[in-house]
Amino acid sequence: MTNSESIDDVLCFDMYGTLCDTSTVTAALGEHLDVADGFVADVDALWRRTQLRYAQQVALMDDYAPFSEVTEQALDYTLNFYDLNPAEDARERIVAAYDELDPYPDAADALDRLGEEYTVAVLSNGNPEMLETMAENAGLADHLDAVVSAHEVRTFKPDPAVYRNAADRFDRELGGCRLVSSNPWDVAGASSAGMATAWVNRSREPAEEVGGDADLTVESLSALADAL
Numbered sequence: 235m236t237n238s239e240s241i242d243d244v245l246c247f248d249m250y251g252t253l254c255d256t257s258t259v260t261a262a263l264g265e266h267l268d269v270a271d272g273f274v275a276d277v278d279a280l281w282r283r284t285q286l287r288y289a290q291q292v293a294l295m296d297d298y299a300p301f302s303e304v305t306e307q308a309l310d311y312t313l314n315f316y317d318l319n320p321a322e323d324a325r326e327r328i329v330a331a332y333d334e335l336d337p338y339p340d341a342a343d344a345l346d347r348l349g350e351e352y353t354v355a356v357l358s359n360g361n362p363e364m365l366e367t368m369a370e371n372a373g374l375a376d377h378l379d380a381v382v383s384a385h386e387v388r389t390f391k392p393d394p395a396v397y398r399n400a401a402d403r404f405d406r407e408l409g410g411c412r413l414v415s416s417n418p419w420d421v422a423g424a425s426s427a428g429m430a431t432a433w434v435n436r437s438r439e440p441a442e443e444v445g446g447d448a449d450l451t452v453e454s455l456s457a458l459a460d461a462l
Contacts, residue, residue, distance in 0.1 A: 242430040246357035248415035254335035262331035266324035284308035289390040298388040300361040337372040344455035345377035355380040359390045392423020
């Protein structure tokens with residue numbers, strides 16, 4: 235396939251929230267924080283929101299730090315916000331839980347089905363060590379052709395440089411790659427940059443009002459495999 239062709243034959247999957255469930259960390263939070271069970275989900279949600287916000291802030295401030303550091307900083311903010319002070323070994327176990335997120339039940343099968351006709355890769359904000367560990371622990375490594383990290387361009391999605399770097403890695407124009415993500419801001423960013431997109435909208439969220447629109451919207455990875 236030449237660069238002049240526009241048909242996408244590379245599928246770039248977001249890792250966090252798309253292939254793997256970030257809410258998996260609630261088990262570690264519940265085990266290592268002395269809080270009521272009903273409160274754990276609030277801690278998890280703030281940690282995730284802050285992780286994404288910090289990644290975008292450091293990108294805008296041109297003050298890059300690896301996603302592993304951003305994740306820890308977001309956790310510390312969350313603990314401070316809720317006035318929680320776990321022992322250091324408990325905090326380390328909570329951080330380590332981010333390396334052992336559960337894959338969505340249909341992830342491996344969808345990658346295998348799509349891998350028969352497409353190059354299937356990860357395109358994630360995670361730094362390479364995080365992504366490689368995650369893929370192995372989630373049992374997805376053998377189902378992927380490649381892992382592409384935002385770390386390679388020292389910024390984070392939705393910076394267009396991240397999407398362009400992925401296309402360059404596969405010697406494609408942006409239109410020759412398709413981002414697959416459950417994060418609407420990620421889809422909007424990739425679409426705005428010129429990449430084809432598929433939105434795995436499990437929670438039936440509204441589309442973003444800024445950025446580009448998804449070319450394809452599905453409710454699951456299995457449905458994506460059916461559609462493509």
